[in-house]
Amino acid sequence: MSAYLDRLNAAQREAVEATDGPVLVLAGAGTGKTRVLTTRFAHILLTRRAFPSQILAVTFTNKAAREMRERVASLLGQPAEGLWLGTFHALAARMLRRHAERVDRTSNFSILDPDDQLRLLKQVMEARRMDTRRFTPQGLMSTIQRWKDRALLPDSVPGDQDIDWGAESARDLYAAYQDRLRALNAMDFGDLLLLATDLLKRDPEVLADYHRRFRYILVDEYQDTNLVQYYWLRLLAQAHKNICCVGDDDQSIYSWRGAEIENILRFETDFPGAKIVRLEANYRSTAPILAAASGLIAHNEGRLGKTLHPGRNDAEGERVEVLGFWDSDEESRFVAGRIEALRRDAHKLAECAVLVRAGFQTRAFEERFIAIGMPYRIVGGLRFYERAEIRDAIAYLRVLAQPADDLAFERIVNVPKRGLGDTALRTIHERSRADGVPLAEAAARIAAAGTLRGRARDGLRDLLAGFAAWRETLRRDGHVTALATLLDESGYVAMWQDQKSPDAAGRLENLKELVRALADFETLEGFLDHVALVMDNDNEADDDKVFLMTLHAAKGLEFDTVFLPGWEEGVFPNQRSLDEGGAKSLEEERRLAYVGITRARQRAIISHCANRRIYANWQSSVPSRFIEELPEDSISVGGSAALAREQRLAAPPVFAAATPLLARRGADEWNTQARPPRADKIAPGTRVFHQKFGYGIVLDTDDDRLDIEFDSAGEKRVLDRFVERA
Ligand code: ATP
Ligand code: MG
Numbered sequence: 221m222s223a224y225l226d227r228l229n230a231a232q233r234e235a236v237e238a239t240d241g242p243v244l245v246l247a248g249a250g251t252g253k254t255r256v257l258t259t260r261f262a263h264i265l266l267t268r269r270a271f272p273s274q275i276l277a278v279t280f281t282n283k284a285a286r287e288m289r290e291r292v293a294s295l296l297g298q299p300a301e302g303l304w305l306g307t308f309h310a311l312a313a314r315m316l317r318r319h320a321e322r323v324d325r326t327s328n329f330s331i332l333d334p335d336d337q338l339r340l341l342k343q344v345m346e347a348r349r350m351d352t353r354r355f356t357p358q359g360l361m362s363t364i365q366r367w368k369d370r371a372l373l374p375d376s377v378p379g380d381q382d383i384d385w386g387a388e389s390a391r392d393l394y395a396a397y398q399d400r401l402r403a404l405n406a407m408d409f410g411d412l413l414l415l416a417t418d419l420l421k422r423d424p425e426v427l428a429d430y431h432r433r434f435r436y437i438l439v440d441e442y443q444d445t446n447l448v449q450y451y452w453l454r455l456l457a458q459a460h461k462n463i464c465c466v467g468d469d470d471q472s473i474y475s476w477r478g479a480e481i482e483n484i485l486r487f488e489t490d491f492p493g494a495k496i497v498r499l500e501a502n503y504r505s506t507a508p509i510l511a512a513a514s515g516l517i518a519h520n521e522g523r524l525g526k527t528l529h530p531g532r533n534d535a536e537g538e539r540v541e542v543l544g545f546w547d548s549d550e551e552s553r554f555v556a557g558r559i560e561a562l563r564r565d566a567h568k569l570a571e572c573a574v575l576v577r578a579g580f581q582t583r584a585f586e587e588r589f590i591a592i593g594m595p596y597r598i599v600g601g602l603r604f605y606e607r608a609e610i611r612d613a614i615a616y617l618r619v620l621a622q623p624a625d626d627l628a629f630e631r632i633v634n635v636p637k638r639g640l641g642d643t644a645l646r647t648i649h650e651r652s653r654a655d656g657v658p659l660a661e662a663a664a665r666i667a668a669a670g671t672l673r674g675r676a677r678d679g680l681r682d683l684l685a686g687f688a689a690w691r692e693t694l695r696r697d698g699h700v701t702a703l704a705t706l707l708d709e710s711g712y713v714a715m716w717q718d719q720k721s722p723d724a725a726g727r728l729e730n731l732k733e734l735v736r737a738l739a740d741f742e743t744l745e746g747f748l749d750h751v752a753l754v755m756d757n758d759n760e761a762d763d764d765k766v767f768l769m770t771l772h773a774a775k776g777l778e779f780d781t782v783f784l785p786g787w788e789e790g791v792f793p794n795q796r797s798l799d800e801g802g803a804k805s806l807e808e809e810r811r812l813a814y815v816g817i818t819r820a821r822q823r824a825i826i827s828h829c830a831n832r833r834i835y836a837n838w839q840s841s842v843p844s845r846f847i848e849e850l851p852e853d854s855i856s857v858g859g860s861a862a863l864a865r866e867q868r869l870a871a872p873p874v875f876a877a878a879t880p881l882l883a884r885r886g887a888d889e890w891n892t893q894a895r896p897p898r899a900d901k902i903a904p905g906t907r908v909f910h911q912k913f914g915y916g917i918v919l920d921t922d923d924d925r926l927d928i929e930f931d932s933a934g935e936k937r938v939l940d941r942f943v944e945r946a
Pocket of ligand 1: 227228229232247248249250253254255468471502504775776777778818
């Protein structure tokens with residue numbers, strides 16, 4: 221008996237040894253599905269059934285591919301070469317490069333990123349004189365993407381699924397877009413699988429070649445495949461049917477990207493007699509973690525149904541902690557503090573992960589980690605202050621604070637587009653050099669002199685008038701209102717609102733989070749200094765770092781300690797799933813929660829905040845329904861001192877400031893002008909409590925500012941909204 225098989229239980233071994241014929245492993249989180257796949261890979265090689273290059277192995281992320289390569293190498297005792305191992309997209313791209321001429325490309329074809337895709341589609345629409353403001357390229361792009369996910373080329377889109385896009389048919393525009401891609405020797409992301417599948421379908425010679433080549437096919441995270449990926453697999457497996465897919469219907473979290481859980485059912489139909497293996501022992505998590513996750517997911521109706529029991533012999537463990545905090549500041553302090561404590565106990569930072577529902581949530585943690593010098597890494601995304609929309613907004617603020625900031629001015633002068641393209645910018649640069657003045661000043665002179673014409677002239681005039689007005693807002697209403705106003709009035713928010721691309725919503729959330737962050741600072745300059753320091757803080761040398769990522773990015777991974785913050789209605793489950801009202805999107809949110817909890821080996825810490833700031837105002841929030849759904853005997857409930865305090869206070873004055881924001885131009889959430897004056901003026905001499913600085917005595921008042929002598933923080937000027945009577 222080979223040693224590597226000894227590391228498997230009976231069911232796992234059965235799945236590994238059933239090398240020939242179709243196999244479907246359906247099992248819950250942490251039951252060793254990925255281990256089965258990796259071992260199967262090694263088993264095929266070690267029993268000389270195939271060479272490494274004759275196995276096609278599909279993973280969901282590049283990270284998973286890397287891990288699989290390492291696992292196989294360690295099982296074999298040497299690095300395996302010539303592997304076809306990677307994500308669907310990477311594998312399809314490789315296939316297409318080998319046969320580029322058969323899909324009307326040359327082998328060096330380029331793969332467009334989402335920005336390029338949109339630009340190209342927009343060109344196609346503009347060439348047809350379409351109104352791209354009313355019928356946006358973004359909306360059309362997502363329709364095309366969905367067709368591609370379902371393996372539909374322009375010719376094969378059924379007539380009754382076509383839609384009108386302005387005066388045109390979406391299908392015709394799709395065809396024109398594909399023509400442009402071909403002419404440019406390019407493809408978009410969705411084309412990779414689409415064209416690879418089409419190639420295999422059309423070209424028996426190529427198909428036969430791959431049938432000879434790939435004797436075995438292995439697929440991880442099968443529950444998240446979409447239709448075109450399924451067709452691609454089915455074509456490749458058709459001849460020998462040696463295909464093994466592993467997945468968990470409870471972890472299907474990509475339906476918004478076209479993933480179809482029905483692929484599990486299709487498998488049994490298309491591969492009759494497929495061997496179905498179920499794994500039930502979870503080797504990853506302690507018993508309480510498992511009980512919490514199982515109890516939660518039991519609330520979903522649409523399930524294939526599985527049992528899961530602890531497989532570790534040390535499965536006894538700490539209960540899942542459910543903690544309430546006053547606000548996200550306190551929450552992130554707690555998380556960072558707990559990680560510090562673990563580190564002192566000789567735990568590795570890289571064994572701790574903070575998993576958030578939405579990208580904007582990383583900010584509070586990043587700030588805290590940076591403040592205390594805790595190394596962290598963000599997986600599958602940029603650090604908060606590096607995100608494009610945040611840099612744009614900060615560039616606006618920099619110009620506001622410092623009109624001579626040329627870099628910032630250049631970044632935003634034509635974002636959103638206001639007719640100030642390369643030509644106009646060159647004119648401004650020339651004037652700036654000639655007169656020896658900053659770009660903004662040169663722009664003002666050009667505007668005054670009437671040098672520019674048409675759209676450029678109007679655009680520049682509006683921008684300069686805007687900055688004059690926002691400086692006035694800054695002076696009169698403070699920096700928080702100034703930022704919210706300028707994002708709105710500059711058209712920057714509208715630019716993202718007009719985009720229907722999947723990431724636009726996340727960018728808007730990030731912008732809101734930025735406005736919230738600004739409220740933590742007394743002055744705009746203070747904030748900009750802070751950002752400059754934060755941006756400068758990257759200690760890449762250190763490899764032991766806390767992981768910070770979204771739940772989506774965490775699929776398939778595991779950590780000793782997992783923090784799951786922000787479990788509040790409207791954050792998680794997110795607002796969209798609540799607005800839609802259907803059970804379907806709520807169930808997907810619940811699966812995401814299940815994925816989150818099951819990433820933990822030793823401890824899982826779920827938290828929620830009682831208050832979230834909406835701009836400068838506070839709103840109380842309700843703990844996530846998912847918390848209610850956790851079995852009571854698997855959790856321990858705790859919370860912060862501040863929160864306990866809050867619960868004793870009948871109606872904390874801080875809520876008095878949380879009034880509905882005025883609706884305006886479809887961007888109601890952007891209007892912070894409606895900030896109401898505090899109803900109960902606090903007189904000098906009053907003893908108060910401030911969320912950040914603690915207790916103190918009011919010395920003086922000035923409009924909505926208070927000068928306070930704090931017991932420990934000394935004298936400070938603060939906004940009265942953050943203060944309550946002690
Ligand atoms: P997920 O659904 O989250 O992707 P999975 O089913 O792929 O999980 P794995 O990641 O393969 O699960 O395994 C979970 C953990 O359990 C890993 O640390 C793995 O090494 C360990 N494990 C798997 N099978 C066994 C076994 N038979 N004995 C001991 N440990 C095991
Ligand atoms: Mg796995």
